[in-house]
Amino acid sequence: MTSAWLAFRTVQRYRARTALAAIGVAIIGALLFDMLLLSRGLVASFADLLDRSGYDIRVVNSEGVSVSRTPIPHASTVSAAIERLPEVASVARIRLEPATVAGGDGSDLDVTVIGSTRAGGRIAWTVVEGSDLPDGSASTEPCPVLVGRNLANALHLQPGATLQLRADVPGQQSALPPIPCRIAGIANSLFASANEFEVLTTMRGLREVRGGTDNDDADLVLVASAAAIDPAVTVRAIAALRPDLRVYSNDDVVDQFNRNGFAYFRQISVVLSSITVVFTFLLVATILTVSTNQRLGEIAALRALGIGRRRIAAMLLWESVLIVGLGGLAALPLGGLVAAGLDRILKQMPGVPSALHFFVFEPRALGLHALLLSATALVAALYPMWLTARLPIASTLRREVVG
Amino acid sequence: MTAARPIVEARAVGRVFPMPAGPVTALRDVSLRIDAADYIAITGPSGCGKSTLLHLVGCVDAPTSGSIVFENRDVHSLTEAERSRIRLTRLGFVFQRFFLLPMLTARENVELPQAEAGVDASTRRARAAELLEYVGLIDRADHLPSQLSGGEMQRTAIARALANRPALLVADEPTGELDEDTGTHVADLFDRVHADGTAILLVTHNAALAARAFRRYAMKNGRLIS
Numbered sequence: 001m002t003s004a005w006l007a008f009r010t011v012q013r014y015r016a017r018t019a020l021a022a023i024g025v026a027i028i029g030a031l032l033f034d035m036l037l038l039s040r041g042l043v044a045s046f047a048d049l050l051d052r053s054g055y056d057i058r059v060v061n062s063e064g065v066s067v068s069r070t071p072i073p074h075a076s077t078v079s080a081a082i083e084r085l086p087e088v089a090s091v092a093r094i095r096l097e098p099a100t101v102a103g104g105d106g107s108d109l110d111v112t113v114i115g116s117t118r119a120g121g122r123i124a125w126t127v128v129e130g131s132d133l134p135d136g137s138a139s140t141e142p143c144p145v146l147v148g149r150n151l152a153n154a155l156h157l158q159p160g161a162t163l164q165l166r167a168d169v170p171g172q173q174s175a176l177p178p179i180p181c182r183i184a185g186i187a188n189s190l191f192a193s194a195n196e197f198e199v200l201t202t203m204r205g206l207r208e209v210r211g212g213t214d215n216d217d218a219d220l221v222l223v224a225s226a227a228a229i230d231p232a233v234t235v236r237a238i239a240a241l242r243p244d245l246r247v248y249s250n251d252d253v254v255d256q257f258n259r260n261g262f263a264y265f266r267q268i269s270v271v272l273s274s275i276t277v278v279f280t281f282l283l284v285a286t287i288l289t290v291s292t293n294q295r296l297g298e299i300a301a302l303r304a305l306g307i308g309r310r311r312i313a314a315m316l317l318w319e320s321v322l323i324v325g326l327g328g329l330a331a332l333p334l335g336g337l338v339a340a341g342l343d344r345i346l347k348q349m350p351g352v353p354s355a356l357h358f359f360v361f362e363p364r365a366l367g368l369h370a371l372l373l374s375a376t377a378l379v380a381a382l383y384p385m386w387l388t389a390r391l392p393i394a395s396t397l398r399r400e401v402v403g
Numbered sequence: 404m405t406a407a408r409p410i411v412e413a414r415a416v417g418r419v420f421p422m423p424a425g426p427v428t429a430l431r432d433v434s435l436r437i438d439a440a441d442y443i444a445i446t447g448p449s450g451c452g453k454s455t456l457l458h459l460v461g462c463v464d465a466p467t468s469g470s471i472v473f474e475n476r477d478v479h480s481l482t483e484a485e486r487s488r489i490r491l492t493r494l495g496f497v498f499q500r501f502f503l504l505p506m507l508t509a510r511e512n513v514e515l516p517q518a519e520a521g522v523d524a525s526t527r528r529a530r531a532a533e534l535l536e537y538v539g540l541i542d543r544a545d546h547l548p549s550q551l552s553g554g555e556m557q558r559t560a561i562a563r564a565l566a567n568r569p570a571l572l573v574a575d576e577p578t579g580e581l582d583e584d585t586g587t588h589v590a591d592l593f594d595r596v597h598a599d600g601t602a603i604l605l606v607t608h609n610a611a612l613a614a615r616a617f618r619r620y621a622m623k624n625g626r627l628i629s
Contacts, residue, residue, distance in 0.1 A: 001511070001518035006504075013506030301502030304463050305563070306491025307519050308484070394464035397575075398454060400500060 003311050007318030014291070018323060021287045025280055025327020025373075026334055032276040033335030033369050034342065034359060039269035041360035043258050049355055050250040052190060053124040055092065055222035056231040058253060059238060062246045071095070072245065075218030079117070081241060082223055087234040089226040092118040093218040095206055098168040099199070102178070103155065111151060111197040113165060115206030120146045120187050123222065125200055130159025130185030133202055143181035143205040148198040152186040159185050165199065167209045176211045191353045265358070277372055284320055284380035292316065292384040297400035300393045313385040320381035321374070328373040332366075408475070409436045410493075410570045410602055411460050416469035418455050418625075429455040431625040432469070437571060437604055442597045444616030445606045451622040453606040454575055460604060461494055461573045462486045474570075491520055495564030495601070497574035501556040503548040509535060509559045510544040516566045527566075534562035538592060554585035561592055565601070572596060574605040578612055590615055 011018040050056075059082070061072045072078055075093050083091045095115040100108040116123055119135040125146055133144055143165070147157050157163065164178035181201065192198050207213065225234040231249040238247045248256070292299070299312055339359035346358045418430040429452040437443060437460070445453045458464040459471050462478050463486075471478040473489055481489070490496070503512045510531045517527035535541045538558040540551075548556055557577060564572055574593070578586035590612045597603050607613050621628045 001515060006506075009506040297500065298502055298504065301496070301498055302504075302515075303487070304461065304490060304496045304498075305516050306487050306489075306494070306567075307515065308487055311519060394455070394458035397458070397463070397498065 003314035004318045006311075006315045007322055010315070010319055011322050017287065017291065018326070021284065021323045022326040022330065024283045025324055026330035028276050028280045028283065029328050029331025029369070029373060030335035030338055032273055032280070032372065033331050033365070034339045035269045035273040035276065036365040036368050037335070037339050037359040037361060039266050039273070040362060040365070042265055042356070042358050043254060043262050044360045044362060045355075045357040046257060046262075047250065047254045049190060049353060050253060052355075053222070054122060055224045056250050057223035057225065057234055057238065058248045058250075059221040059223060059242075060219070060246050060248075062244060071217035071219050072221060074216055075221065076216050078242060078245070079218070079221050082221065082238055085234070085237050085241065087226055087229045087237045089224045090118075090122075091224075092116055092123055092222040093203065094123070094220040094222060095203065095217060096219050097206060097210065099165050099209060100168060101151070101155070101166070101197075101199075102164055108166075109151070109154065109197055110168075111165070111199050113167070113206060113209055114198060114200045115203045116200060117203055120185075120200050123200075124190035125187040126190075127185045127187045130183065132187075133184055133200065141182065141205075143179055143201060143208045144184045145181045145205060146185050146187045146200040147183050148192050148196075148200075149186060149188050150192065150194070151197040151199065154197065157183055157186065159183050163199070165209045167211065176209075179209050181205060181209070188354075190355050193350065193352050194348055194354050195350055273372070277376055280324070280373065280376045281380050284324055284377065285383055287323070288316060288320055288381060288384040289387070291319075292387055296391065296396050299388050300391055300396035300400070303391065303393045304397065309389045312388050316384045316388065317378065317381040320377040320384075324373050324377035324380070328370065331369075336361075409438050409472075410441075410474060412436045412472045413456065413460060413466075414470045414472065416456075416459055416466040416471065418452070418459065418464070419467045429625055430459070430466070433625070433627045434469075435460070435620075435627060437602055439570065439600075439602055441602045441604070442593075442615070442617040443604045443620065444613035444618070445604070445620045445622055445627070446608065446610070446613045447606075447622035449608075452625040453622045456622070456627070457573055457575050457604065457606050460571075461496060462489050491516060492567050493570050495567075495569035495572040497557070497560050497564050497572065497577045497605075499576035499579040501548070501553075501560045501580070503556055503559055503563070505548050508545045508547055509540060509551065509555075509562075512548070512559055513562045513566050516563060520567050522567075530566060531562075534565055535559075537565075537595075538562045552585070553581050554588055557581060557585075557589050558592060561589070561596070565596065569601060571602045571604060574603065574607075576607055576609075577605060578607065578609045586612065 061070045079091045079093050082088055097113045099111050099113045101111055103109045119132045120127060121132050122135060133146055145163060161183050162180045163183055165181050166178040167176050189198055225231050235247045235249050302312060343357055343359045347354060413433055413435040415432050415434055416430055417432060420427045420429055433456055447453050459466055465479060513531040513534055514527045517530060535544050538561055540555060540558055543551060543555060578589055581589060586609060593603055594615055613619055
């Protein structure tokens with residue numbers, strides 16, 4: 001006949017009260033769980049996305065601002081020099097060009113043409129139909145392309161069909177003719193958003209789309225460190241080789257985003273988590289206090305019978321733990337469902353890669369969820385416990401009889 | 404021949420309740436000695452102080468003057484834990500409103516004080532069965548209080564009060580919520596409890612119940628009248 005057993009019998013006896021309280025805690029707890037998933041979810045997902053790209057270092061030009069950098073000139077020379085470093089396993093040059101394709105209704109669709117020195121499979125494009133682009137400069141075909149799934153769906157494209165790509169010249173009406181490019185395959189790009197159209201081609205294909213001009217620029221050079229080499233070591237080697245360029249490891253990129261863009265999500269998450277914890281506390285404390293006040297006569301009688309204050313206080317604490325525990329457990333699947341729904345909505349934001357998630361499950365979030373709810377259960381039980389510990393037995397019994 | 408040692412002694416106790424409209428004196432210079440063989444009834448009108456005296460004797464309240472001595476120990480000098488221990492092991496309380504725990508069966512209610520006293524599960528189960536048999540409720544042992552009548556609840560409460568074999572049973576209007584016939588059955592039970600060796604102090608409006616006691620007192624304006 002422990003305090004926990006007495007508490008269990010109490011919550012069992014007052015089923016409706018227990019169910020209402022647990023449902024309340026479950027709803028609030030689900031929001032708390034979601035906020036905990038959100039607090040690190042985007043960062044964890046972004047880091048995972050970068051790691052899955054197959055490259056652990058990014059090299060960009062140091063000129064220009066971060067959102068609009070000047071491309072790296074003489075990029076083939078730069079990448080060749082980097083590739084010769086013993087710390088480096090492989091290098092890929094990436095060049096982005098805006099372009100248009102003719103839509104089904106005669107209007108033009110804006111697309112981003114990505115020129116790469118590597119096959120799609122080497123830069124996180126997963127071919128779902130047809131075949132990949134050739135790796136390196138082995139291709140003799142003028143303009144083979146991998147079409148992103150969004151564009152293929154929008155224009156009902158199939159491998160083997162021809163896509164007419166016209167490069168945009170920034171700042172003026174394009175005078176370049178559309179170039180027919182053969183669709184080698186349909187692919188999912190790791191970094192493509194739900195509402196963006198992308199086309200991947202070889203550097204030669206990109207040159208064709210640009211009307212045969214080749215300025216040997218690259219927006220980005222991706223570098224994979226050699227096996228067992230710490231990316232930080234490779235970053236130092238590249239920075240020493242080309243101090244005029246900016247070199248970032250994946251960790252650096254994540255860290256930078258964590259301090260800048262993702263900080264808002266973390267702050268929102270902290271504020272909302274705190275509010276949900278306060279609401280949980282208020283809900284449980286109110287229910288326990290009301291329930292204790294309804295049972296003052298019973299509690300005074302127990303004290304008169306010699307039942308110790310500690311046992312009665314422990315019983316109330318266990319009641320709190322049981323209510324919060326039940327609600328907290330129910331909060332997990334509920335929070336998971338809400339997180340999945342919110343994740344789908346947030347991923348519709350322009351420019352957000354489809355593979356990126358805002359809510360990511362980590363054991364740490366589960367541990368923190370349990371810890372915060374346990375602490376809330378304890379704090380919520382403190383006032384009712386204090387109330388019973390200080391209960392004047394004689395006057396309470398007298399009041400109960402008179403009442 | 405030496406006099407029997409009293410279980411509890413109220414020595415010139417007074418009790419004043421501070422109230423917003425001014426202090427109210429509930430007890431004035433009351434002395435009462437309760438020995439092992441005693442069966443005492445206190446009667447009097449509402450508000451005369453009889454429940455206050457019972458609470459003092461039952462160690463749930465403290466006098467503002469005088470002293471309560473329980474088995475040779477001044478209750479005022481004891482800690483709350485020590486007073487609680489006395490209530491648990493040496494006293495049994497019976498209340499007008501029974502105050503059984505609604506989520507526990509009759510048997511579990513009887514077991515509860517024993518569990519608090521550290522009695523092992525099989526012993527307390529056997530003792531609960533013995534007491535429920537004693538009060539005629541063995542066939543209702545697994546019923547919740549909500550499934551019992553008023554008389555049955557009060558008999559269960561008496562069984563609970565006897566669980567740790569107290570020296571003194573104190574009862575505050577034990578028939579106050581019962582009809583006459585049921586009250587008579589409960590009164591019979593008190594007679595049996597006393598005959599079996601437990602001292603009884605009860606306060607009541609019920610003249611028939613009070614008439615069964617060996618010593619009877621009336622209270623008026625906070626004073627005990629023999």
